[in-house]
Amino acid sequence: MAKALYKLGYWVTGNKRKIISGTIALLIALAIFAVNMGISFSEDMSMPNTESADAGELLQKEFSSSKGKSGGQVQLVFKAPKNETLDSEKVNKVIEEALSEIKKGDSEVASVATPVALGNLTKDKKMGYATVTYKVEAGDVTDTSKENIKKNIEITKDAGVQTELAGTVAFSKTEAGGPAEGIGIIIAFVILAVTFTSFLAAGMPILTAIIGLGIGLLAIVIGTNFMDIPSVSLSVASMLGLAVGIDYALFIIVRYRQQLKEGYAVRESIAIATGTAGSAVVFAGITVIIGLLGLSVTEIPFLTAMGFAGAFSVLIAIFIAIIVVPAVLALMGHKIGPSRKNRLLDKITGRNKKQDSSNKWGEFVVKRPFIVTILGIGLLVIISIPFFHMNLGLPDNGTKSVETTERKAYDLLSEAYGPGVHSTLVVVAKTNNAGEDAQKAVNSMGDKIKDISNVKTVSPAIPGSSGKVFMISITPETGPGDQKTKDIVHSIRGKSTSEVELLVTGQTAADIDLSEGLSTALVKFAILIIGFAFILLVIIFRSLLVPLKAVLGFVLSLGATLGFIVFVVQDGHFLDLFGFPSTSPILNFLPVIVVAILFGLSMDYEVFLVSRMREEYIHTGDARKAILAGMKNSGNVVTAAGLIMVAVFTGFMLTSDPMVKIMGMALTFGVLFDAFIVRLAIVPAVMTLLGKSAWYLPRWLDKILPNIDIEGETIMKTVEKQKKTEKNTNPVEKGRRKMM
Structure with missing residues (x-):
């Protein structure tokens, strides 16, 4: 190559x-x-072949009158002005006028419904929400339609009614x-x-x-x-x-x-x-x-x-x-x-020739390898501790900036109906037979679900078209990212009997299934990546201990990265410093993404640093001198490369979108931990402690491994040989030698 x-x-x-x-x-x-x-991005972030996905398909079959998917919905969340209620003639008239204009101004709107018509007003009649349903799916709702809603809700806002937007139609998109x-x-x-x-x-x-x-x-x-x-x-x-x-x-x-x-x-x-x-x-x-x-x-x-x-x-x-x-x-x-x-x-x-040739950090590490190793490993292990109580989930409107209308709507709905309004679960009850006995068995199961801790309300069971499938809606006391909500899902699924099988679906259940599926996949993926890295580095460095040290360093930096993210985002430390509006579960696909990206970047830094050490060790046989040479010649490049990565990822960390923000933060600190603590501190320190044994490889293994020249040593040897040949064949050079 x-x-x-x-x-x-x-x-x-x-x-x-x-x-x-x-x-x-x-x-x-x-x-x-x-x-x-x-542009036609897909917003489907589901996982196939899960219980929630299967239940969703069954639900669609039994309760949908059409074969197509349901249209997108926008919830207009209202809060009445002081000393007013939403069902008063004055306020209700303004709401009806706004909804009428929304339907009139957009042919894609299928229907609109006021809070009074939907019967969702709070006890004090101060809060409720209207629904705008589209003929097209949520992802296909045009920007023109969204602008139509934004323009017409000014009618209610001008009347003093706080109006915010929620639902399946997104009004703020991922920033790129x-x-x-x-x-x-x-x-x-x-x-x-x-x-x-x-x-x-x-x-x-x-x-x-x-x-x-x-x-x-x-x-x-x-x-x-x-x-x-x-x-x-x-x-x-x-x-x-x-x-x-x-x-x-x-x-x-x-x-x-x-x-x-x-x-x-x-x-x-x-x-x-x-x-x-x-x-x-x-x-x-x-x-x-x-x-x-x-x-x-x-x-x-x-x-x-x-x-x-x-x-x-x-x-x-x-x-x-x-x-x-x-x-x-x-x-x-x-x-x-x-x-x-x-x-x-x-x-x-303040750069000068003396500073260019200095290697103060390398000399510091080589002189104090044991202290640097203990401090570096100890620091990363401590930072990794929060990782062990990581709670995965998908960000919702509650994790968006407090300035967005979705976040304001989320808070209003929580205030009106409790946090469980955002985590509604749909239970699909399958029975062996139809009729009164089936209805009775399902009703009995509904009573058992009511007894589950943290369940707020359970709706009556509604039979489907076949009479063998029933739908039950459940509202928990807690939000979608809360561990107690996850416990409810598992408890319901555990109550299935030979007569009634309970399947749980809905967005919250789908997110839970996705998070748990990703947790399982993370272990398999991490083992695959670490095994591949070890084999690859054995081939490159012709050593067993150097690759082992490299992959263990990767595990340390990965654990510290995820631990730090949990410490900030989930546990709520330094939220204001990093610009997170509130605590939230960790983005469920973040660990897998971090493993994939950090693996590649950490191997980059390892190769750029250690390959120079190997080159020096082959020439001199001096392990200590090789480490100093690697730190001097490659350390500055790794430092610059790491700082550039941190700078770029920090830019993404400063965005307002919660998904982009947390990914930017994870990669920023992942590079910081891996490049500056693992590769530039722990790696040279451990290699100093190992000495020449770091480069040990059994002869039989050395013979069967392919030789990968990623540093281009063969090129340099060829170039130097050609240079000497040209020098020897140069007539001027020959005359000069004769005179000497």
Whole structure:
């Protein structure tokens, strides 16, 4: 692979303008296609083959008069003005007028119903909700229809009636970009400027990453017209595409500048950088892609689609790094070479030659390996403790910003009817026979459900079309994310008998099934990923203990990441600091996503750091010297790469959407823990304690393992050999030797 990439680098430099113009043309073409085809994201985040899914299908069959799916609904939640009630003639007239205008202004509206007609007014008549039902599914309700509702509820608002919006139709969508993400890019630019001591060089990785991100996201948007892709996939792809795109360009540019500094020509430097750093980039990208594609083992469609979208974004970042970045380098030439200094940056950072050659942190770790190991492991273990009481769930309107209408509606409904109004359960009771005996058996079962702790109300059983299936609605005392609500679901399912089988469905039950399914999948997925990482690192590093140390470090950083998220989001510590409006369960697919992404990133840092140590150890046989060499030559690159990742992910953490926010936070702290505590502290400390034994590999195993040259050592040997040959055959050089 290294030799092929070396040749690719040579080819790119000769076709630089064609490649750059072709890439821009591709970006423009995709943009035109995306605009013409539109966006069609799927908001179905369900898990097939669960009890709630099966019960939902049975419910649809028995109680739906039409074969199609039910239309989307919007709840207009009202709170009467002071000293007024919703059933008063004045207020009710205003509500009816607003609803009439909503129906009149939109042909897609099937029906409207006032709170009085629905009979849902609270005891004091101060609060209630109207319902607008559409002819189309919730996901197909147009922005024009939503604007129609927003415009007409001003009628009730102007009359002093607080009016907020809830229901299955979303009025705020997942964010995939915005000012917050721009902050991360600015911070990344500053880090790159300090790393390169050049504003021009700092802009290159960001520019190429944005181009790659644009290509990836536009292709995903086009793909939504052909397959089911959840909207949150765009945020995952954005985070990954931008972060790895900048990092991969950084690795290649750093190597290019090193080769120029050693006296190589521009074209040769680009070819070497593409063959060496490019090989590491391809390997790093493939590990991230494998982790994301591995999400398919969960057998959950939306998660598989999310993994494919993220993997595609990373794949584009790889192509941009090994093709477009070398082309831009060829165009810029010596303009971003190491000889070009930036006095302003040198002055700001206080950088000088002595500091460039120092290795204070590496020397500190090597001198105190036991203390660093104990402190590092101890810190991560302590942070991991909250992980063991993690409660998974899906964010609802109660986790949105207090400024959104959905959150205000959520709070009003909780105030009016209790938190259980958001976690209504639907029980499907299946009997062997129809008739009075079946009705009696189901009614008896309903009485038993009433006795379950934390159940607020149980509706009378309603028979379905066959007479053998009945529907019972249950309202718990607690909200959808509460553990007590989960206990109710399990208790109901446990009461099934030979005469009556109880199935629980509804959105709350579906979310519970999904969370539990993901918990089971997480264990299988983590074992698969860790096993793959160990085998891969054994092949790369020709060692048993180094890979073992690497995967255990990954487990530590993963545990600390999830533990910290639980500590903040679920337990409620520092909520204001991180901008979370309230406590909530942990996003149910977050652990699996974090495992997939953090696995790839942690292996990247491990390879970039330890491969340099291995190279030095092979040459010198000195384990301590190898660790210092790795920390000195690769530590700064890993530091810069980690800081860039943190900067980009922090930008997403600053968004208001709860899904994007928690994913951004998890990846931010995941990289912080893994790059700076595990890879730059625990790894060198443990390797110092292990000494030469760290590199032990049985001879029989060494013989059968394939040799993967991800650092391009064979290329450098070939280049050095050619250089010596050219030097020896140079007539001027020969004459000079004779004179000597």
